[in-house]
Structure formats: C-alpha cells, structure tokens
Amino acid sequence: MSTEAKPGDSPTTEELRETLMAAVEVARAGQKEKPPVEPPARLKQLLAFRKFPERALGQVREVVEADEEFRTRVVEALEESEVSRVGWLWLARPEGWEQERLALSEEAEREAELATEAQRLVDLEQGLHRAEAAQKKAERQRDKADRERDQAKSEAIQARADAHHAEEAAGELESQRDQAHAKLEAAEKNLERVQRREARTEAKLKNARTQIDRLNKELRDSRQQHDEEAGSLKQRLATAEERLAMAQDAGFELPLEDEPVFVPPPPPTHRTPAPLPPGLLKDTVDAAEHLFRTVPELVVLIDGYNVAFKSWTDLPVREQRVRLMQKLGELSSRYSGAEFVVVYDGTATDYDYIPTTARSLGVTERFSKPGVEADDVIIDLCDEYPLNRHIVVVSEDNRVRSGARDRGANLVHPRKLLEIMGLEVDDPQGWAGFEDR
Incomplete structure (x- = not known):
C-alpha cells in the first residue's frame, strides 16, 4: 500500500x-x-x-x-x-475536511511560491550588491593597473636609458677586455717561450753536467791507469837493472841489442764502450746492428716492459712478454755472437710460458726481486760482467741510460731495437724529439 x-x-x-x-x-x-x-x-x-x-x-x-x-x-x-x-x-x-485540506494546501502552495519569489528577489538583490561590489573592485583594480602601467612606462623609459648607457659602458669594457685578453695572450706566449728556453737551457745544463762528470771520471780513470802503468814500468825497470847488475857481477856479457820482450797489457780497470766506425752515429739502427754483428761476446741488457709496452699496448702483459721473447729468439738466431738478457719488474710466476725457441737460442729472462725495480737490476748487471766484455743497454729510462753510460755501456733506444726486429711502434709521439741524454 x-x-x-x-x-x-x-x-x-x-x-x-x-x-x-x-x-x-x-x-x-x-x-x-x-x-x-x-x-x-x-x-x-x-x-x-x-x-x-x-x-x-x-x-x-x-x-x-x-x-x-x-x-x-x-x-x-x-x-x-x-x-x-x-x-x-x-x-x-x-465533514468537508477534504475541501478545507485542499484549500489549505493551495494556500500553502501560494505562500511557498511567494516565499520562493521573495527569496529570488533577495538573491537578486544580493547578486546585484555583489555585482556592484565587484564592479567597484574592478574599477579600483583598473585604476591601480593604470597607475602601475604609467609607472611601468616610466620605468621602461628609464630602463631603456640605463640600458643605452650600459651598452656604451659595456662596449668600452669589452674593448678593454679585448685589449687585456690580447695582452694576456701575448704574456702567456712570452711565458711559454721563456719556459721552453729555460727547459732547453736546463736540459743543456744537465747534459753538460753529465758530460763533465763523465769526463772527470774518464780523467780520473786515465790518471789511475797512467799511474798504474808508470808504476809497472818502474817496477820492471828496477827488476831489469837488478838482473843486469847480477849478470855483470857473474861475468856475463850482454848482447849488443836486446831481443824484443812481449809485455802483456795490464788488465782493464773499467769498462769502455765498444767503438764505432767513423761516420756511424751512435744510438741508430746501423750502429746497433754493427754492435750486434761485430762485437764478440756482446751482452745486450733489455728493459723488457719498456720495449714490450711500445709495440703491443693492446695485449695482456703475459702475451706481450711472449711476443717479445719470440722476436728476441729470432734476433738471437741472426746475431749468434750476442747474449740477450731481458729484465722485467716482478716475479716470474709463469716462467714456463717462455717460447722454447727463445730459450734454446740463449735468450735469458730475469725478474726483479720484491721491492727492487728492473732499472736497478739492469744497472747492477753492468757491474757483474767482466770488464773486457762490451755491454749494450736497451732502455729509454733516463736513470738507466745514465747509469749504464757511467759504467761504459753502449746505449740503444727501444725504438731502434723494434725497428731491427721489424716491428711498428705504437706510440711514436712519446719518442718524438728523443735525444741521447
């Protein structure tokens, strides 16, 4: 219901x-x-x-x-x-309650309509008041915007004037900056020239000091050798005079002319570099091949990694050593009178990798002890071989070359050895302008 x-x-x-x-x-x-x-x-x-x-x-x-x-x-x-x-x-x-109820309902509807209309009027009046307030607010905002626009125009005019002055000042500053930059570039170039001259002067001075030290050592060695030879001659002369006196006392007659007597040369007191023919420059491919080919019992000490790193930079270290030993084995077969010794930093944990050909041809591989550099091993080896054997040291390290030169060894740059073995140099820029120091 x-x-x-x-x-x-x-x-x-x-x-x-x-x-x-x-x-x-x-x-x-x-x-x-x-x-x-x-x-x-x-x-x-x-x-x-x-x-x-x-x-x-x-x-x-x-x-x-x-x-x-x-x-x-x-x-x-x-x-x-x-x-x-x-x-x-x-x-x-x-009785008649339904008609009265309908009349009351109609009256209520009219009152509701009147109330709705009254509320609509109230809403309209309130909307009108809000619109008028919004209009006044908009007018105030418009006046404020007009004032701000006028102020912005004034500021824009002033800003344009300031910008014009700033541009003029910036142009002057830019000109000054360009002049200062030019002066700075000129000063830097002059400084570079001075530094290059200073470096060349320092290198020449270092070279001169090295040469002076070497000459002083050679002079001391020559004086020592001269003194030893003079002492030997004096001793031999005294012995001869003594034998002559004894012979005369015994009644022997001396021949009119003495037979030539062989006097063995004194043992060397220091090592000297193997001589090169006139016109053959030292530390060249021709000079190195001449030494390998002609000097008997020649010892060639090679700074292993110093050479290997220059031709096989992309290979692992172990493979670099394998390649180097193979090439040295071929070189040893060409120059059988030379003894090749390769020195590496570190311990030989994989000695068996050495190619059989290189080992059978007499190429020796040595590793430095823990805490000892291969450079020191090479310099010490120069002192271990007999003084009558000539030594060639292959390295680009200045300390090794200087120590080897002081010990009478010939020097060959790794680039020359690689060229002799028919290899290309991976880093020629690193040796550009290299001089024997």
Missing part, C-alpha cells in the same frame, strides 16, 4: 509528520496506563525503538488509516492546537 497520497487526494506523509509522531506518543502512553492499552500490532514493534526511525512514518500512517479505533483514541487524546490544521483535519476528518 502506498504511503504517499496523490496531490489533491490526500496530504503527504511529510505534511502529517507532526500528527503521526503524536499518534506514536499516544500509543506509548497507552502502554504505561494501568491496565495498559495495547497498541495496534503493526505499531507495537516500532515502539521498542528509543529513537523512532524516520522511515517508519509511512507504516504509522497506514496503521492510523486502517485502524479506526486507534485513530479515534488518538483524536480523543490530542487537542487540535497540538498538531497542524492539515494533520488535525486528516486525523479527525470532520
């Missing part, structure tokens, strides 16, 4: 809210009487709620409309003033 009446037929449940709630209170009051008056069955279950549920008003309306006895009890328990006129008419239902 519908809880809502059609317009013009019956009031709505919302219009009857106050009357329906009054009916609920009448039912609750009846339960408290003695003896209690039982409410309708469909309403009894709703009275258990402490707070009456709004959704149950339709059910209350159905109970009141269906139960004439309960409706009569509610009418008797209420005063007309306790509920709305529409609710009382629906509840009491006097």
Whole structure:
C-alpha cells in the first residue's frame, strides 16, 4: 500500500509528520496506563525503538488509516492546537475536511511560491550588491593597473636609458677586455717561450753536467791507469837493472841489442764502450746492428716492459712478454755472437710460458726481486760482467741510460731495437724529439 497520497487526494506523509509522531506518543502512553492499552500490532514493534526511525512514518500512517479505533483514541487524546490544521483535519476528518485540506494546501502552495519569489528577489538583490561590489573592485583594480602601467612606462623609459648607457659602458669594457685578453695572450706566449728556453737551457745544463762528470771520471780513470802503468814500468825497470847488475857481477856479457820482450797489457780497470766506425752515429739502427754483428761476446741488457709496452699496448702483459721473447729468439738466431738478457719488474710466476725457441737460442729472462725495480737490476748487471766484455743497454729510462753510460755501456733506444726486429711502434709521439741524454 502506498504511503504517499496523490496531490489533491490526500496530504503527504511529510505534511502529517507532526500528527503521526503524536499518534506514536499516544500509543506509548497507552502502554504505561494501568491496565495498559495495547497498541495496534503493526505499531507495537516500532515502539521498542528509543529513537523512532524516520522511515517508519509511512507504516504509522497506514496503521492510523486502517485502524479506526486507534485513530479515534488518538483524536480523543490530542487537542487540535497540538498538531497542524492539515494533520488535525486528516486525523479527525470532520465533514468537508477534504475541501478545507485542499484549500489549505493551495494556500500553502501560494505562500511557498511567494516565499520562493521573495527569496529570488533577495538573491537578486544580493547578486546585484555583489555585482556592484565587484564592479567597484574592478574599477579600483583598473585604476591601480593604470597607475602601475604609467609607472611601468616610466620605468621602461628609464630602463631603456640605463640600458643605452650600459651598452656604451659595456662596449668600452669589452674593448678593454679585448685589449687585456690580447695582452694576456701575448704574456702567456712570452711565458711559454721563456719556459721552453729555460727547459732547453736546463736540459743543456744537465747534459753538460753529465758530460763533465763523465769526463772527470774518464780523467780520473786515465790518471789511475797512467799511474798504474808508470808504476809497472818502474817496477820492471828496477827488476831489469837488478838482473843486469847480477849478470855483470857473474861475468856475463850482454848482447849488443836486446831481443824484443812481449809485455802483456795490464788488465782493464773499467769498462769502455765498444767503438764505432767513423761516420756511424751512435744510438741508430746501423750502429746497433754493427754492435750486434761485430762485437764478440756482446751482452745486450733489455728493459723488457719498456720495449714490450711500445709495440703491443693492446695485449695482456703475459702475451706481450711472449711476443717479445719470440722476436728476441729470432734476433738471437741472426746475431749468434750476442747474449740477450731481458729484465722485467716482478716475479716470474709463469716462467714456463717462455717460447722454447727463445730459450734454446740463449735468450735469458730475469725478474726483479720484491721491492727492487728492473732499472736497478739492469744497472747492477753492468757491474757483474767482466770488464773486457762490451755491454749494450736497451732502455729509454733516463736513470738507466745514465747509469749504464757511467759504467761504459753502449746505449740503444727501444725504438731502434723494434725497428731491427721489424716491428711498428705504437706510440711514436712519446719518442718524438728523443735525444741521447
């Protein structure tokens, strides 16, 4: 059964809210009487709620409309003033109550329309006030924008003037900067020239000092050798004079002319570089091949990594050593009178890798001890070989070359050895302009 009446037929449940709630209170009051008056069955279950549920008003309306006895009890328990006129008419239902209810409904609709119109007028007035306020605010903002625009124009004019002055000043500063930059470039170039001259002078001075030290050493060695030879001659002369006196005392006659007597040369006191033919420049490919080919029992000490790193830079270190030993084996077969010794930094943890050909041809490989550089091993080897054997040292390290030169060794640059072995140099720039120092 519908809880809502059609317009013009019956009031709505919302219009009857106050009357329906009054009916609920009448039912609750009846339960408290003695003896209690039982409410309708469909309403009894709703009275258990402490707070009456709004959704149950339709059910209350159905109970009141269906139960004439309960409706009569509610009418008797209420005063007309306790509920709305529409609710009382629906509840009491006097004669002609429907026409009166319709008249009240139409009047309520007119009042609602009037209230809606009044509210619309109020809203319009408020909207008008807001529009007028917004207009005034917009006018104030426009005036402020006009003032800011005028100020911006004034500032823009001043900024253009300042920019013009700044451009003039910047042009002058740029000109000064260019002049200063030119002076700086000239000063830097002059400094570079001075530094290059200083470096060349320092190199020449170092070379001169090295040559002076070498000459002083050679002079000391020559004086020592001269003194030793003079002492030997004096000793031999004294011995001869003594033998002559003894012979004369014994009555022997001396021949008119002495037979030539072979006097063995004194043992060398220091090593000297193997001589080169006139016109053959030292530390060249031709000079190195001449030494390898002609000097008997020649010892060639090679700075291993110093040579290997220049031709096989992209290979692992172990493979570089393999390649170098193979090439030295081929070189040893060409110059069988020379002894080739390669010195590396570190310990030979993989000695067995040495190519059999290189080992059988007499190419020796040595490794420095922990904490000792290969440079020191090469310099010390120069002192270990007999002084009558010539030594060639292959290295580009200045300390090794200087130490070897002081010990009477010939010097060959690694680039020359690589050329003799038919190899290309991976880093020719690193040797550009190399001089024997």
